Amino acid sequence: MSYTFNYTPDGDTIIDFMRSPAFVRGLQGPIGSGKSAACVAECLRLILDEHRCFDPKTVRETSFGVFEGERTGKRKFRGGVIRNTTPQLETTTMKTWLEWLPEEVFGKVRWRAPYRQDIFIPMPDGGDVEGEVWFLALDREEDVRKLLSFEFTWLWLNEARELARAIVTAAISRVRRYPRLIDGGAKRSCIIMDTNAPDEEHWWAIMSGQVEPPDWMSEDDRLTMIKPDNWQFFQQPPAVLDVLNADGTLKGYELNPNRENGRFTDKDYYMSLIHGQSREWIVNMLQNRIGRIFGGRAVYSGFNENLHIAKEAFGPEPGEAIHIGLDFGLTPAAAFGQDVRGQVRIFDELVTRDMHAKQFAKMLKEHIAQHYEGFKIVMTGDPAGDNRSGTDGQTTFQIFAGEGLDVQPCYTNEPEIRQGAVQTQMNMLVEGKPAYLLSPACTYLVNAKKGGYCFLKDREEVDKKSIYSHVSDAEQYLFLRMGYGKKMVRRPGSSGAASKQANVRQGILNRQTSVKQRRQASILSRGLRG
Incomplete structure (x- = not known):
């Protein structure tokens, strides 16, 4: 059966990707940008460009592990196509593959897991192509054992942002394994990958140089994220x-x-x-x-990326005190900002995972010494940090004091006041400029504002398990120490009306209060400034 494979790469990035000699190649682009088709075309090119195997009668070992012989045999290969789940593999990846390499032309598919297409392509020189392509679903690190039972010539990792780093590591060890060296080896073994833009903590985003490794990542893990010289990433333009x-x-x-x-x-x-x-x-x-797509209802409304995020990263204003808000627990976080003529500028953050208070205190101390020496530092933390630990009897504030860090507890932990202080500033202008300005270097706070800091589904409770909630809480403590929480309440008996805030609930402003709540409001209205 005659068949014409008519493929023309439309775009310089795709062309550069296909021309690259790198052992591992990655193509990142928007949906509909031709990534998958380019990878299928590249797989076929690898198949057709394979050299012929040795005639077994002529093979000789010229030196240890080096074989020579007459290349008069078939062109052999074994390819692998990996996707994260079986439904995605069947409905997306294999569908695209078979649109370009249909069964009736290239070979039938064995439609039971693991799926396999046996490829046969007659060649004019008699060295026909004989090989197989395996389609594997590997969505968990435990699935690595599936991969370790195979020996491949090349692999295509489709939608790599859905794959764990361990899958990629295992994939590297499974290519260059077929055909055997004594049979002639492969002309080129490689791994190709494609993906939509990943999130800021993903191995692709870090290894491609689009973001720095997060603060919580250990030094050993950081070393694994250094891009090898024989890897190359390609990024397509926006659609x-x-x-x-x-x-x-x-x-x-x-x-x-x-x-x-x-x-x-x-x-x-x-x-x-x-x-x-x-x-x-x-x-x-x-x-x-790079970024995340959030499904929950954002805590903050009215956030405007073009208005509230600075065009370029910025640092502290000389001569102004740096406020640092701190949230504790096993995912401690810090937010750094200044109040500059009524504009709150957030320029730095520290976000961690699975870190104890003493470790975090040391990290914070080193960070301040390295970046903010000579500035006046004002630190405010979660009031819960005044509770004693069940292990050594120290409070978190005492642990920080032991490292020479003077952290004062915030005067309230009332969510509506904390959130409203940030929301109010976000909705204001100061001298024609936004009263809240966020550095693009604060990737966690940026994503928090975009929706990562959100309410649980169908509830008025913040998702505290989100990595974005901790740094958002830290930022709120910073705001309250600056005095912006005072705008959320008024002293009982005063003639001034409480400000109407844009907080979506506004519960503290329009409900009947108890004696305890009125007493608390009296304390809160005095606030702290500086």
Whole structure:
């Protein structure tokens, strides 16, 4: 049966990806950018470019592990295609594969797991292609053992952002294994990968150099994230671009004339996708930028990425005190900011995982000494840090004091006041500028504002298990120490009316209060400043 494989890469990034001699190649791009088709085409190119195996009668070992012989045999290969789940493998990856390499032309598929297509391609020189492609679903690190039973010529990791780093490590060890050296070996063994933009903690984002390793990552783990010299990552341009108003706010979107695969994409495809989608989804899936897509209801409303996030990372203003808010527990976090003429500027953060108070205190002390020597430092922490530990009887504040860090407890832990203090500042302008400004270097706080700091589904309770809740709490303590919590309450009996805030619940402003609550409000209204 005659068959024409008609593929033309549409985009310089795709062309560079296919030309790269790297052992591991990664292609990151928006949806519809031709990533999967490029990988299928590259797999076929590897198959057809394979050299012929040795004639067994002519093989000789010229030196240890080095074989020579007459290449008059078949072209042998064994390829692997990996996706994270079986449904995704069947409905997406294999569907794309068989659109380009149909069964009736290249070989039947064995439709029982693990799936396999036996490939046969007649060649004019008599060295016909004979090989097999295995389709594997590996969505957990435990699935590595599935991979370790195979020997491959090459592997394609489809939608790599859904795969654990352990899967990639295992994949590296399974190529260069077929054909055997004594049979002639493979002309080229490699791993190709494609993905949509991952989140900021993903191994792809770190190894490709798009983000720095997070603070909580151990030194040993950081070493595993250093990109080897024989790896190469390629990033496609966005499919759509932002259209901004004169004041920098988002007006809408337009097609990027330099998008890839545009020749083969319906002109209305991307613009129709935008309708009904969140900003985070558009940024991640269409603009090919690192980030997360959040499903919960955000705690803060009215956050505007173009207004509240600075265009470039910034540091502290000389001569102004640096406020550091601290949240404790086993996921301690810190937020760093200043109050500069009524504008709260958040420029740094420390986010950890599974770290005890003493470890975190040492880390914070070193961070301050390294970056903020000579500044006046004001530290405010979760009032719960005044509780004694069940192990050594020390409070968290005492542990920090032991490291020379003077941390004062915040005067309240009332969520509505803490959240409202940030929300109010976010909704204000100071001298025509936003009263809240966040450095893009604070990736966790940026994602928290985008929706990572959210309420549990169908509840008015914040998702405390989210990594974004801890650094958000730390930021709130900073705000209250600056005095912004005072705007949320008024002293009972005073003539001034309480400010109407944009907090979605506003419960503290419009409900009947008990004697205890009125007493607390009296304390809160005095606040602290500086």
